[in-house]
Amino acid sequence: MFFYTENMTKFAFSTELYNQDDVEEGYAIFGVGFDSTTSYKSGARYGPKAVREASYNFETYNLHFDTSLTVNNYDIGDVNVNYGDYETTHMMIADTVLSLLDMGLKPIMIGGEHTVTNGVMQAIYDYDEDYFHNLTIIHLDAHFDMRDEYLGEKYSHATVLRRIHEMNPKEIIQIGIRSAEEEEFKYVKQHENITYYTNYDVKNDLKNILKRLEKIDTPIYITVDIDVLDPAYVPSVGTPAPCGINPYELEQIIGVLSKKDSIGLDVVEVSSNTIGDSTSINAAQVIYDYLCLKN
Numbered sequence: 598m599f600f601y602t603e604n605m606t607k608f609a610f611s612t613e614l615y616n617q618d619d620v621e622e623g624y625a626i627f628g629v630g631f632d633s634t635t636s637y638k639s640g641a642r643y644g645p646k647a648v649r650e651a652s653y654n655f656e657t658y659n660l661h662f663d664t665s666l667t668v669n670n671y672d673i674g675d676v677n678v679n680y681g682d683y684e685t686t687h688m689m690i691a692d693t694v695l696s697l698l699d700m701g702l703k704p705i706m707i708g709g710e711h712t713v714t715n716g717v718m719q720a721i722y723d724y725d726e727d728y729f730h731n732l733t734i735i736h737l738d739a740h741f742d743m744r745d746e747y748l749g750e751k752y753s754h755a756t757v758l759r760r761i762h763e764m765n766p767k768e769i770i771q772i773g774i775r776s777a778e779e780e781e782f783k784y785v786k787q788h789e790n791i792t793y794y795t796n797y798d799v800k801n802d803l804k805n806i807l808k809r810l811e812k813i814d815t816p817i818y819i820t821v822d823i824d825v826l827d828p829a830y831v832p833s834v835g836t837p838a839p840c841g842i843n844p845y846e847l848e849q850i851i852g853v854l855s856k857k858d859s860i861g862l863d864v865v866e867v868s869s870n871t872i873g874d875s876t877s878i879n880a881a882q883v884i885y886d887y888l889c890l891k892n
């Protein structure tokens with residue numbers, strides 16, 4: 598091993614995993630560069646590379662949370678994707694995550710378009726169905742992603758939360774929402790186990806939302822579509838929507854959620870393709886904050 602080198606194909610603070618027999622409990626970071634159903638600005642396939650590269654910009658001590666990132670985490674590389682075919686990609690994500698869970702590793706996925714979250718949900722469901730039915734899904738996004746289908750597709754970035762809701766988790770809490778289609782909005786309002794907070798709710802009463810999150814007493818899974826932030830902070834996303842939340846608000850939300858019993862996290866929809874793009878830096882910050890608070 599070389600002591601003074603770094604590997605930008607891996608997340609900055611991750612450990613190499615050479616032999617599966619040596620694995621210790623912790624977190625497994627992986628990418629899924631799939632973006633075949635992206636409808637507006639393409640490029641989420643670059644997310645995993647861009648977010649990892651951006652992670653080298655951070656220092657090991659997290660000043661805001663007064664802690665360093667020391668929790669055990671491996672970067673296992675990227676799941677193979679079948680461009681243009683979500684179904685086989687879904688199977689490969691689900692199989693990979695199921696292996697991780699069997700090894701005592703919690704998934705941290707870098708997307709890819711939001712569709713890929715379905716694969717992680719499938720794995721958690723297959724791992725322990727009762728656990729899945731007791732799970733609270735925390736969904737940060739500009740969009741509900743609750744359409745039944747989008748452009749004829751059942752599995753799409755715009756339907757991902759609908760498919761997850763159909764698998765019957767205990768609850769879904771959506772935060773930062775500011776864009777919708779009427780049918781999905783009706784669906785959200787019809788279901789008591791879906792709660793949503795708009796961008797204005799975050800702006801006007803973040804404390805109330807944080808209190809609500811603190812009260813969660815089930816395991817959680819966190820899915821962050823980075824377009825929850827305003828396009829001023831994250832210009833390189835598939836579907837930008839104005840009047841988003843800001844990184845201070847996101848950091849406070851992640852701060853509360855990281856103290857919860859979480860089975861995993863994903864950060865999706867990063868389509869940065871240049872070094873130092875603010876979108877990938879903000880996305881890497883979410884993973885960095887989360888892991889710092891898992892010590």
Ligand SMILES: [Mn+2]
Pocket residue numbers: 738739740822824825836866
């Ligand atoms: Mn979105």
